Amino acid sequence: MTTAIIGTGGIGSVIARQLASGGETLRLSSADIESARTLAAEIGRAAVVAVDNRDALQGADAVVLALRFAVLKGVIDEIADPLTGKLVVVPSNPLASDAQGNVSRLLPKGQSSGEVVAGWLPAGARLAMAFGTLSADLFESSSNRSPEPAVLFYVTGDDRAGEEVERLIRTAGFEPARAGGIEQSGRLEVGGDLHDLVVGPAEARSLI
Ligand SMILES: NC(=O)c1ccc[n+]([C@@H]2O[C@H](COP(=O)([O-])OP(=O)(O)OC[C@H]3O[C@@H](n4cnc5c(N)ncnc54)[C@H](OP(=O)(O)O)[C@@H]3O)[C@@H](O)[C@H]2O)c1
Numbered sequence: 001m002t003t004a005i006i007g008t009g010g011i012g013s014v015i016a017r018q019l020a021s022g023g024e025t026l027r028l029s030s031a032d033i034e035s036a037r038t039l040a041a042e043i044g045r046a047a048v049v050a051v052d053n054r055d056a057l058q059g060a061d062a063v064v065l066a067l068r069f070a071v072l073k074g075v076i077d078e079i080a081d082p083l084t085g086k087l088v089v090v091p092s093n094p095l096a097s098d099a100q101g102n103v104s105r106l107l108p109k110g111q112s113s114g115e116v117v118a119g120w121l122p123a124g125a126r127l128a129m130a131f132g133t134l135s136a137d138l139f140e141s142s143s144n145r146s147p148e149p150a151v152l153f154y155v156t157g158d159d160r161a162g163e164e165v166e167r168l169i170r171t172a173g174f175e176p177a178r179a180g181g182i183e184q185s186g187r188l189e190v191g192g193d194l195h196d197l198v199v200g201p202a203e204a205r206s207l208i
Helices: 010-021 034-043 069-078 113-120 136-142 159-170 183-189 201-207
Strands: 004-007 025-029 048-049 064-067 088-092 094-096 103-105 126-129 151-154 175-178
Touching: 004 010, 010 025, 010 136, 010 159, 025 159, 034 048, 064 069, 064 159, 069 088, 069 094, 088 103, 088 159, 113 126, 113 183, 126 159, 126 175, 126 183, 151 201, 159 175, 175 201
Parallel strands: 004 025, 004 064, 025 048, 064 088, 088 126, 151 175
Antiparallel strands: 094 103
């Protein structure tokens, strides 16, 4: 299967490496095409560099928008039509940091990032908030854990999106665990009770 990854920065590059090592074919794009080229060269034959964000979606079954929250809406608007019928995976936390490194939440307290992103998507796109619960380092070091796999939590309101994102999570070397519908995305974010948590399936079930 083929997945587009838009954004080849800190988390996008790690997601790409793990998916490719699990056998996924990738189409990569980023604001800086050199960053996508460097990653594709590192991954090898499983990854191709797209001309732009829309081109990344050509022939892709799913797309991961590995972007900072502040640029998400602009990119969704740019690629809106081809998103119809696709699984859209969003790992973004609704955060911004200033020049001094101070981090602030971009949404009012209590507003779920997943519901905001769902409102930006065209009808027919199937959203799952996933792949953003662990820092890039923790994601890489926890994948393909043995003997007990580590869990990646996700949320979606769409059963088909759930099946598709579970396949991607397994391909990346984790066991999937659904923490509810899109309105539960706050649990996955920085500050949420399921964020940065490396647990096995039994503990994940008890937490959900
Ligand atoms: N890094 C982590 O450990 C981590 C973990 C969990 C969740 N997350 C979440 O994941 C999101 C991304 O974080 P990150 O750390 O990966 O950020 P990042 O390192 O800044 O990467 C973002 C990527 O998006 C690209 N980009 C920016 N505008 C674009 C556009 N219009 N079209 C295509 N690509 C564009 C950037 O390209 P340029 O470099 O050329 O600008 C960069 O490659 C954030 O919301 C963050 O909260 C991050």
